[in-house]
Every structure is written in C-alpha cells, then in structure tokens.
Amino acid sequence: MLSKSTIALIACCLPLLFLGVDIATDDLGGNPIQTLHIRVGDWSLRFLCLTLAITPIQAISKWRGMANYRQLFGLCSFAYASLHLLVYLLVDNSLNWRLIWIDLLESPYIWFGVLGFSLSIFSIKKPKSST
Amino acid sequence: MLIKSKPSISEHEITDPLIFSQRRQIIKAFAATTLASATGIGKVFAGETNDNRLTTTPAEVVKNYTNYYEFSFNKQDSTKLAQALPIDPWNIEISGEVERPMRLNLEQLLKQQTIQDYVYRFRCVEAWSMVVPWQGFQLVNLLKLVKPLSSARYVKFTTLFNPQAMPNQLTSSSLDWPYTEGLRIDEATHPLTILAVGMYGESLPKQNGAPLRLIVPWKYGFKSIKAIVKIELLKDQPNTAWNQAAPNEYGFYANVNPAVAHPRWSQHSERVLGSSFFTARRETELFNGYGEQVADLYRDMDLRRFI
Known part of the structure; x- marks a missing residue:
C-alpha cells in the first residue's frame, strides 16, 4: 500500500501528467506555448492558495487533517512556479536574453511574477515537523 | 497581378x-x-535570428484562433459559435461623402472584382502573429465605384449587428456594438489594403470574418474588421470600437510598432503561431515589415504620439 504522503505527491504531479498527454497529442490549441505557460502558472497559484488556506481552515474548523500536506503543497507551488519561469525563458524565449530583458522592462505584469517568485525563494525553509 | x-x-x-x-x-x-x-x-x-520568410501558418491554426468577441472571448469557441451567423445573402451599404452612395449585394460585387492572392503577415496586438494567404481585392477598387468626394478624409467600417447570432452584442459591455473601425483615406486606398473574401483558397470561414473582412497588414489585427455591412466615407476621424474602449491602449492608427509598448505588455516581439517549442519569438518589425510600402503615409507624424 502507498502511504498517504506518497499518494498526495502523486496527486500533485497529475497536472504535469495531463500536460504531458496534451503535449504528446498536440492538444494545446493554436498557441501551445502560451497555453503551456499559463497552465503551469495557474497550477502554481492554485497550490499557493491551497497552502495558504490550510492554516485558517485549521483555526476555524479545528480540523487538522491538512496540516501534514502544507509543506508539500507549498513546495508544489514553488515547483510549478519554477516550471512557469523555465517555460518563459526556454520554451518561449529560447534564452534570447536581449528580448527577455526588453520584455521585462516593458511588461508590468511580468514584474508581479518576478516579485512573487523572488518572495517564494526566500520563503523556502528547512523541513520542520508540525506539532 | x-x-x-x-x-x-x-x-x-x-x-x-x-x-x-x-x-x-x-x-x-x-x-x-x-x-x-x-x-x-x-x-x-x-535565439538571435529573425525568420522573415512568409511561411504560411497551418490553416487549422488560423481557423481555430480568432478574436471574435461578438461570439466569445475564447479564441477556439468562436470557431463553433460563429457557424450560427447567416451570411447569405449579404449586402454592403456604402455612403457618406461620395458621389454615388450604393447598397451592394456581395455576390454581385464579387462578379465585378478580380479576386487575387495576398499573402500577408497578420500581427495581433496581443503579440502573436500568423501568415495567411488571403483571397480578396483592393479596397480602393470598391471605393472607386462610389466616387469619393474630395471632402472624404476617413473611412469608417461597421460590422453586422445581429444579437440573435452574435450573443455578446447583447450581454457584453466590453465594446460598443456593433464593432466599428476606421482608416484615413490614404490608408484605405493604399494598394496593400484589401477586402478579403477567402483564405487558403476557400471561402472565408465564418469565424475568420465571413463573408467580407478588411485586411490592413501593417496595422494590429483589430483594425482588420470582420463581417462588414457598412462603409462610410467621412469628413472627420470616426470613433472606433477599441479606441473608444481604451484610447490609451488602442490608438486609432494602431500601426505595428515594436518601439511603442502597449501599456500592459511589450510589443517588441511576437509569437509566430505554428512555430514549435523552444523557437525564439520573432522580433516585431515597424509597420509589420511593410515599411517600404507604407512609411511614407506617416512621414510627418510622431509615431509615439499617434499610436
């Protein structure tokens, strides 16, 4: 039998699996790069929301069943955000740093992404057993 | 030719x-x-090379990636929803500052026009582009029929208003319906400016603007209005849909210009649709690469001011 945490980890990777299937079957629409980019970014935000919701839910409902997964979900959010960044740099911009730099200067929405990703790097901590 | x-x-x-x-x-x-x-x-x-060849985008991509807000905000959904649009018969009214205002039946109009191929790069303001082989005729040939007066300085185009077929015309307040666009008379009569009735050798799909749409290849795609029912020649610059909705984001001219960023995103590069993963974005060209033909139209204008 798989442990609960293994099942949770597999579940967290399911969006990647579906994405892989869509790439393999060429089912990402007319602008697959943008779709890929948005999809991994969306999953990062979903996991972030989930992670941030666990503590308030716990405080309100006294239900502690999610506490063990908070760290996993947080890391997932970071992992999907990293993929989002990699897709931007490699898949979309092919590491053309000049274009990337201009894009960064001229696109205010990217500033939020840079800020969010920078903050998430600082928020990574060593594992701490939850009490 | x-x-x-x-x-x-x-x-x-x-x-x-x-x-x-x-x-x-x-x-x-x-x-x-x-x-x-x-x-x-x-x-x-x-990533440094710019592929300036006009490699035709696969037709399936062009047919399933349209901004047609009358039907949907989703570029794929409009493909299906647009099929409800009745396009036969189709009449076009041409009026305003002209000697001979007309109401033309499209079928009859097409009998008089020579349909030719025009392979153009189509650059959307959303920073993607495609290369489409259109079939159509020069707008100037249509304008000649109505004999514009010397007072005609602008041309305004209006899309069909049919909320039964185009549901967002009733429910969505994003734009003032019907959709309108406009050109200066010298832009409208430029040989690159065409009215398209087909693409990829077939009649124009409904989601791509059937039965008659404008194509102005050196301007952002939203200028190339779909499903035209009315063409008016005017003395003054007309209000146009996107320009009215957000004048600081969508100028009346809307010439493709990598040096002028949209307030919310860069226009410096574009994703060429149909290109594969890990292909660098294309560097957008001034006037979408048609500068040689059209730059003269704007020689006395500050392109940063007249966006």
Missing part, C-alpha cells in the same frame, strides 16, 4: 509540406534532447 508584400520571398524558400507536416514529431524529438542539454549549456539556443 499578384501582390507580394515582400519581394524577396521566392517559392523555394517555402517549407516543404512533407517536412512541415512532420514538424511536430521532429520538434518533439529535438525538444527532449534540447531540454536535457539546455539546462547545462544555454548556447545551444540560436
């Missing part, structure tokens, strides 16, 4: 259809190895 927007493109430069049809397999094989190596050495990416 076949108008080619770029005289430098010759037939042999067009990708072999066989290679083209296998491109995804080729790319996937490539992608796997590239991703593996790229993490270590970024140099494998040759």
Whole structure:
C-alpha cells in the first residue's frame, strides 16, 4: 500500500501528467506555448492558495487533517512556479536574453511574477515537523 | 497581378509540406534532447535570428484562433459559435461623402472584382502573429465605384449587428456594438489594403470574418474588421470600437510598432503561431515589415504620439 504522503505527491504531479498527454497529442490549441505557460502558472497559484488556506481552515474548523500536506503543497507551488519561469525563458524565449530583458522592462505584469517568485525563494525553509 | 508584400520571398524558400507536416514529431524529438542539454549549456539556443520568410501558418491554426468577441472571448469557441451567423445573402451599404452612395449585394460585387492572392503577415496586438494567404481585392477598387468626394478624409467600417447570432452584442459591455473601425483615406486606398473574401483558397470561414473582412497588414489585427455591412466615407476621424474602449491602449492608427509598448505588455516581439517549442519569438518589425510600402503615409507624424 502507498502511504498517504506518497499518494498526495502523486496527486500533485497529475497536472504535469495531463500536460504531458496534451503535449504528446498536440492538444494545446493554436498557441501551445502560451497555453503551456499559463497552465503551469495557474497550477502554481492554485497550490499557493491551497497552502495558504490550510492554516485558517485549521483555526476555524479545528480540523487538522491538512496540516501534514502544507509543506508539500507549498513546495508544489514553488515547483510549478519554477516550471512557469523555465517555460518563459526556454520554451518561449529560447534564452534570447536581449528580448527577455526588453520584455521585462516593458511588461508590468511580468514584474508581479518576478516579485512573487523572488518572495517564494526566500520563503523556502528547512523541513520542520508540525506539532 | 499578384501582390507580394515582400519581394524577396521566392517559392523555394517555402517549407516543404512533407517536412512541415512532420514538424511536430521532429520538434518533439529535438525538444527532449534540447531540454536535457539546455539546462547545462544555454548556447545551444540560436535565439538571435529573425525568420522573415512568409511561411504560411497551418490553416487549422488560423481557423481555430480568432478574436471574435461578438461570439466569445475564447479564441477556439468562436470557431463553433460563429457557424450560427447567416451570411447569405449579404449586402454592403456604402455612403457618406461620395458621389454615388450604393447598397451592394456581395455576390454581385464579387462578379465585378478580380479576386487575387495576398499573402500577408497578420500581427495581433496581443503579440502573436500568423501568415495567411488571403483571397480578396483592393479596397480602393470598391471605393472607386462610389466616387469619393474630395471632402472624404476617413473611412469608417461597421460590422453586422445581429444579437440573435452574435450573443455578446447583447450581454457584453466590453465594446460598443456593433464593432466599428476606421482608416484615413490614404490608408484605405493604399494598394496593400484589401477586402478579403477567402483564405487558403476557400471561402472565408465564418469565424475568420465571413463573408467580407478588411485586411490592413501593417496595422494590429483589430483594425482588420470582420463581417462588414457598412462603409462610410467621412469628413472627420470616426470613433472606433477599441479606441473608444481604451484610447490609451488602442490608438486609432494602431500601426505595428515594436518601439511603442502597449501599456500592459511589450510589443517588441511576437509569437509566430505554428512555430514549435523552444523557437525564439520573432522580433516585431515597424509597420509589420511593410515599411517600404507604407512609411511614407506617416512621414510627418510622431509615431509615439499617434499610436
């Protein structure tokens, strides 16, 4: 039998699996790069929301069943955000740093992404057993 | 006469259809190895080159990636929803500052016009582009029929208003319906400006603006209004849909210009639709690459001010 945490980890990777299937079957629409980019970014935000919701839910409902997964979900959010960044740099911009730099200067929405990703790097901590 | 927007493109430069049809397999094989190596050495990416050949975008992409807000905000959904649009018969009213205002039946109009091929790059303000082989005729040929007066300085175009078929015309307040667009008279009579009735050798799909749409290749795509029912020649610059909705974001001129960013995103580069993963974005050209033909129209204008 798989442990609960293994099942949770597999579940967290399911969006990647579906994405892989869509790439393999060429089912990402007319602008697959943008779709890929948005999809991994969306999953990062979903996991972030989930992670941030666990503590308030716990405080309100006294239900502690999610506490063990908070760290996993947080890391997932970071992992999907990293993929989002990699897709931007490699898949979309092919590491053309000049274009990337201009894009960064001229696109205010990217500033939020840079800020969010920078903050998430600082928020990574060593594992701490939850009490 | 076949108008080619770029005289430098010759037939042999067009990708072999066989290679083209296998491109995804080729790319996937490539992608796997590239991703593996790229993490270590970024140099494998040759991102500096700009592919200026007019490689035709696959028709399936063009047919399933349309901004047609009358039907949907989703670029794929409009493909299906637009099929509800009745387009036969279709009449076009031409009026305003003209000697002979007319109401034309499209079928009859097409009998008088010589339909030609125009392979144009189509650059959306959303920073993607495609290359589409349109079939159509020069707008100037239509304007000649009505004999514009010397007072006609602008041309305004209006899309069909039919909320039964175009549901968002009732429910969505994003734009003032019906959709309107406009050109200066010298832009409208420019030989590159066409009315398209077909693409890829077939009649224009409904989601792509059937039965009659404007194509102005050096301007952002939203200028190229779809499903035209009315053309008015005017003394003054008309209000146009996107310009009215957000004048600081969508100018009346809307000439493709990499140096002028949209307030919310860069216009410096564009994603060429149909290109594969790990292909660098294309560097957007001033006037979408048609500067040689159209730059003169704007020689006394500050392109940063007149966006």
